[in-house]
Amino acid sequence: MRPDRPLSVLFACTLNAVRSPMAEAMTRKHYGRDMRVESAGVRAGETDGFAMAVMNEISLDITRHWPRTFEELEFTDFELVIALSSSARRKAEEFFCSGRTRVEFWPTEDATMIEGTREQRLEAFREVRDGLLRRIRQRFG
Numbered sequence: 001m002r003p004d005r006p007l008s009v010l011f012a013c014t015l016n017a018v019r020s021p022m023a024e025a026m027t028r029k030h031y032g033r034d035m036r037v038e039s040a041g042v043r044a045g046e047t048d049g050f051a052m053a054v055m056n057e058i059s060l061d062i063t064r065h066w067p068r069t070f071e072e073l074e075f076t077d078f079e080l081v082i083a084l085s086s087s088a089r090r091k092a093e094e095f096f097c098s099g100r101t102r103v104e105f106w107p108t109e110d111a112t113m114i115e116g117t118r119e120q121r122l123e124a125f126r127e128v129r130d131g132l133l134r135r136i137r138q139r140f141g
Contacts, residue, residue, distance in 0.1 A: 005031070005034065005035065005140050005141065006035060006078075006079035006080040006102075007034075007035050007036065007079055008035060008036040008037075008038075008075070008077065008078045008079050008080070009027065009035055009036070009037055009038075009078060009079070009080045009081070009082060010038050010039065010040060010073075010078040010080070010081045010082070010092075011023040011024050011027070011037075011038075011039040011040075011081075011082050011084060012039065012040050012041065012042075012070070012081055012082070012083050012084065012085075012088035012089075012091065012092050013039075013041055013042075013083075013084040013085045013088050013108070014041055014042050014043065014045075014085045014087050014088060014110070015041045015042070015043055015044065015045030015046075015067060016039055016040050016041030016044055016045065016067040016068055016069070017041065017044075017045035017046055017047050017048050017051070017067050017112075018047075018048045018050075018051045018110070018111060018112060018125070018128070019084040019085070019108050019110070019111075019128060019132065020039035020040065020041060020084055020088075021039050021047060021051065021062050021065045021067070022051060022054075022055060022062070022128065022129050022132055023039065023082065023084065023132045023136065024037055024038060024039035024065075025055060025060045025061075025062050025065075026058075026060065026129075026132065026133050026136055027136050027140070029060060030136070030137070030140070031140055036075065036078075038073070038075065038078075039065075040068055040069060040070050040072070040073055041067060041068070041069055041070075041088065042069065042070070042085075042087045042088055042091045043069060044067040044068055044069050044072070045067050046067065047062060047063070047065045047066075047067060048112060048125075050111065050112075050121055050122055050125045051111075051125060053122065053125070054122060054125040054126050054129050055129065057126070058129070070091055070092075070095045076096075077099075077101075078096070078101050079100065079101065079102065080101070080102050080103075080104065081096060081101055081102070081103045081104070082103075082104050082105075082106055082139075083103060083104070083105050083106070084106055084107075084108040084132075085107075085108065085110065086105075086107070089103065089105045104139075106132075106135055108128060108131065108132065109124075109127070109128055109131075111124040111125045111127070111128045
């Protein structure tokens with residue numbers, strides 16, 4: 001295990017429906033034996049079908065993901081929170097204002113805002129997924 005790799009990480013976005021569940025699943029797959037990985041949102045949405053589809057393309061199933069808020073977290077002793085939206089960054093800084101939790105901000109496009117054909121929308125979700133995977137590998141080795 002790398003010395004700069006945290007033992008626990010929380011990915012956070014606005015609705016815990018696309019970006020943070022994707023990041024949670026990919027991080028858990030690659031580093032889950034070495035660290036606790038969870039996700040939460042400022043508000044709870046519904047897991048997006050396009051997110052499920054593009055994660056399935058890389059053999060990761062997020063169909064059972066249950067979106068939740070920061071307040072619904074049972075474990076809150078995270079070493080690191082990676083905020084993927086501005087609202088998640090603000091919430092994380094407020095929620096974890098005392099203690100040892102570090103907050104990193106990885107601004108990540110909200111693929112649900114992309115309009116177009118089904119394929120154009122899927123491509124936007126793939127770009128978010130692939131960008132997150134690059135950042136995860138870069139950050140955690």
